Amino acid sequence: MCLAIPGKVEEIFTEGDLRIGRVNFGGIVKRVCLDYVPEVQVGDYTIVHVGFALSKIDEETALKTLEDFRAMGMLDEELAGEEEAFARAAATPQSSCPDGSCSAK
Amino acid sequence: MKYLTEFRNGEIAQRMAREIATVATRPWKIMEVCGGQTHSIIKNGIDQMLPAGIEMIHGPGCPVCVTPLELIDKALAIAAQPGVIFCSFGDMLRVPGTEGDLFQVKGAGGDVRVVYSPLDAVELAVKNPDKQVVFFGVGFETTAPANAMSVHVAKRRGLKNFSLLVSHVLVPPAIEAILSAPGHKINGFLLAGHVCSVMGYWEYPPLAAKYKVPMVVTGFEPLDLLDGIRRCVIQLEAGRHEVENAYERIVTFDGNRAAQKLLSEVFEVTDRAWRGIGVIPKSGWRLSADYREFDAEERFQISGIHTQESPLCRSGDVLRGAIKPAECSAFGKQCTPRHPLGATMVSSEGACAAYYNYGRFLSAEDLANAGSGLTGAANA
Numbered sequence: 001m002c003l004a005i006p007g008k009v010e011e012i013f014t015e016g017d018l019r020i021g022r023v024n025f026g027g028i029v030k031r032v033c034l035d036y037v038p039e040v041q042v043g044d045y046t047i048v049h050v051g052f053a054l055s056k057i058d059e060e061t062a063l064k065t066l067e068d069f070r071a072m073g074m075l076d077e078e079l080a081g082e083e084e085a086f087a088r089a090a091a092t093p094q095s096s097c098p099d100g101s102c103s104a105k
Numbered sequence: 106m107k108y109l110t111e112f113r114n115g116e117i118a119q120r121m122a123r124e125i126a127t128v129a130t131r132p133w134k135i136m137e138v139c140g141g142q143t144h145s146i147i148k149n150g151i152d153q154m155l156p157a158g159i160e161m162i163h164g165p166g167c168p169v170c171v172t173p174l175e176l177i178d179k180a181l182a183i184a185a186q187p188g189v190i191f192c193s194f195g196d197m198l199r200v201p202g203t204e205g206d207l208f209q210v211k212g213a214g215g216d217v218r219v220v221y222s223p224l225d226a227v228e229l230a231v232k233n234p235d236k237q238v239v240f241f242g243v244g245f246e247t248t249a250p251a252n253a254m255s256v257h258v259a260k261r262r263g264l265k266n267f268s269l270l271v272s273h274v275l276v277p278p279a280i281e282a283i284l285s286a287p288g289h290k291i292n293g294f295l296l297a298g299h300v301c302s303v304m305g306y307w308e309y310p311p312l313a314a315k316y317k318v319p320m321v322v323t324g325f326e327p328l329d330l331l332d333g334i335r336r337c338v339i340q341l342e343a344g345r346h347e348v349e350n351a352y353e354r355i356v357t358f359d360g361n362r363a364a365q366k367l368l369s370e371v372f373e374v375t376d377r378a379w380r381g382i383g384v385i386p387k388s389g390w391r392l393s394a395d396y397r398e399f400d401a402e403e404r405f406q407i408s409g410i411h412t413q414e415s416p417l418c419r420s421g422d423v424l425r426g427a428i429k430p431a432e433c434s435a436f437g438k439q440c441t442p443r444h445p446l447g448a449t450m451v452s453s454e455g456a457c458a459a460y461y462n463y464g465r466f467l468s469a470e471d472l473a474n475a476g477s478g479l480t481g482a483a484n485a
Contacts, residue, residue: 002139002140002141002166002168002244002245002247002248002297002299002300003141003299003325004247004299004302004355016258016261016262017258017261018224018254018258030221033222033224033251033254035254035363036250036361036363036364036367037361037363038363047299047302047355049247049248049251049299050194050221050222050223050248050251051221051222051223051224051225051251052222052250052251052254054247054250054299054302054303054361054364055302055355055356055357055361057354057355058354061354061355065326068326068327069326072145072148072149072326079221080195080221081221082218082219082220082221082225085195085219085221086195086198086218086219
């Protein structure tokens with residue numbers, strides 16, 4: 001639950017009082033709150049946890065981490081939209097269950 | 106080694122494991138606190154790359170696991186009420202309460218939704234003024250800034266139909282509880298990288314000094330974990346007990362000060378019950394007086410809950426690092442990810458589920474007998 005995923009800030013705008021960014025995680029784009037990282041600008045990379053940017057990171061680190069998380073199957077799980085996340089939680093409550101005993105209730 | 110060989114940096118990993126084997130002259134027990142790290146260690150077989158004397162002990166850092174059963178029961182009771190939209194992260198949905206889980210509440214007509222961010226739940230409250238929207242706010246320090254902001258925004262917007270069912274827990278008091286328990290065997294700690302991205306690591310030097318254990322801020326990828334273990338073993342062999350940062354690309358000493366500022370405004374420190382462990386003093390956050398009106402427990406006043414834990418489950422011993430999952434008699438028999446009896450089998454980040462999912466059915470004794478000895482090459 002404490003995984004933070006790196007992404008690239010493509011656009012920044014204000015919504016209510018919040019500073020919101022469109023952040024691209026290797027192809028999946030999400031709205032992310034940037035209030036905790038005032039230093040982050042368009043084009044920067046930041047690590048994001050449940051829709052909140054937590055710290056700025058360099059591009060090389062971001063790309064390497066994205067690749068590693070993708071290889072470990074963590075990316076889709078963290079970034080799933082509402083319906084997909086629900087379906088995912090319903091279908092596979094445990095990741096990579098080897099004998100399939102988790103997949104159907 | 107199924108997963109690690111597929112890993113781009115397999116060779117560097119093997120080299121790090123060999124260095125650990127060269128440096129280690131004595132057995133050491135190192136606890137990784139974070140459940141995400143436990144998952145990564147077991148999935149990637151990191152523990153099996155280590156020399157036999159270096160043992161990873163899995164800590165209590167899975168927020169899904171340590172959320173008290175009573176709070177799960179409260180969540181089920183609130184979610185079942187008419188006029189409520191109950192929002193959660195996906196991993197809380199399957200957690201069994203004393204009777205049923207959130208899926209069953211939804212099946213029976215409850216409005217249960219998974220959201221990506223707590224701010225999505227605030228938006229739902231704005232769009233559904235005739236409904237009470239409740240967000241299940243569990244987690245460690247990493248998740249707290251998001252939950253704090255959701256309540257902060259709800260207050261600023263004057264929302265009367267948003268509340269947080271909150272069970273936030275904190276890492277440093279949990280570490281202190283483990284270290285102050287008589288007979289604990291932990292020699293060193295890997296600190297949770299993303300918790301420290303929020304909080305920094307200024308809270309830990311007093312703990313390292315008081316209990317004379319090294320602590321290394323560590324990331325989640327296989328190389329990060331091996332590097333954290335390597336640095337911890339080097340300190341232990343040299344008789345040092347410092348707090349060291351092996352995750353500098355993400356974590357600073359101070360952490361995210363903007364997040365810490367809002368956290369101290371929205372939350373206050375409180376005693377928390379940890380499932381399987383019991384109450385740890387000052388180990389969690391609850392909403393501060395200024396934000397208490399957004400506390401779902403206050404708003405819904407749920408009573409008449411009769412919570413009952415399984416008598417077979419030894420998750421408390423697992424969470425304290427006293428036993429490995431397979432040493433519990435129910436592991437893989439009465440207790441599986443599909444039918445979890447307790448905390449550590451519930452979430453994929455729990456030690457029991459990680460062991461089950463990656464086929465670790467041997468007890469610690471079996472593993473020790475199968476080991477090749479401390480001086481042997483890394484057990485790849």
